[in-house]
Amino acid sequence: MRNMILRTAVIAATATATLGFAGSANAASATANATATIVQAITIAKTSDLNFGAIAPSATGGNVTVSTADTRTACTGGQFCSGTVTSAAFAVAGAPSYTYAITLPAAAVTLTRVSGTETMTVASASFGHSAGATPALSAVGAATFKVGATLAVGANQVAGVYNGSFAVNVDYN
C-alpha cells in the first residue's frame, strides 16, 4: 500500500524534472568564425638618381631627354650635351605576384641651381617608367623599374649644378 503511493509520486517528480530541463534549451549558442588576410605592405626604394648629364646651353634653349634605358635620346635647340646620363631607378618589394600601380609626379618638377636661384623644369607629362601597363611583383615579391624624363633648359641658362627632387609612389591595384 505505501509502496504504491511512493511509486506514483516518483513518476510525477520525474515528469517535472524533464520539463525543467527542456526549459534550459531556451538559449542557444553558435560559433561565428572570422578570418582576415593581411598582405605584406608594398615598399619602394630609390636605387639611382635621374641624371641629365652635362649641358652647354644655347641661345634659344632646348630639351634634354633621358630614357628609361639610361640613354640620352634628345638634346635639342643647338645645345651640346655630354657626360653620363642615368634614369632614376627604383626597387619595389611586396606580396609575390601581386600587381601594382606607379604614380609619377603630377606637377612639374623644378631644379634649382646650387648656391643660386635659377631654375629649370621637368614637365610632369615627360615622366615615363619602364614597368609596362600592368606592373607586377615577381614570384618572390620583388620588382624594379626606371623612370626617365625631359629637362627643359632655358636660353643661355646660367651655368652650375641644378638639383631637384620628385616623388614616385606605388600601391597595390
Add this chain to the structure above:
Amino acid sequence: MMVTMRLFSHYPILIFAGISALPARAQTAPQPLIAVQLAQLQFPRIAIAGSGTGSVTINPASGAISSTGAIHVFSGTAAAATLQIIGVPGSLVSVRVPATGQLVSPSGQIISLQALTSTGQNGLRLNSVGLAQAKIGGTLPVTATTSAGIYRGRAIVAVDYVFE
C-alpha cells in the same frame, strides 16, 4: 477492501497534480532554439601602407566595407557572418556577440577585433516558419607592426528568446 479504497483515493490526486503541471510549464518552455553559422565573418584582404594605423570595418546590416587610415583594401570576397536562427514562429530572439574577439595568425600574432555587433543585438523576429538570419560584423584594426598572414578566430554567439 480497505486496501482498495485507499488506493483509489490517492491516485486521482497525484495524477491531477501531474497533468496540471504540464501546460503551465509548456507556456514558458518553447521549443529549443537553434543557431547555425551559414557564413563566416570574412574581412577583405588588406595591405598596410606606410607607418600609420588603420582599420577596416564590415557593417553587419548593410555588408558595407569601410576603412580608415593608411591601408589598401583589395577588392574581392568580404562578408559579414551569417547565422541561421530556428525557433518558435513569430517569437523575438536576441543574438548577442562579445564586443571584442581575437584573431590569431599561424605565427601567433594577435589582432583584437573591435566593435563586434549583431543585427539581432536588440531583438530579431522569427518569421512564420520560425526562421531568421542574423548578421555579425566588426572592425579589424591594424598597425604598422601587424605582420602579413592569414588570421583566424571565433566568437561565441548567444541566442535567447526575448519574453514579451
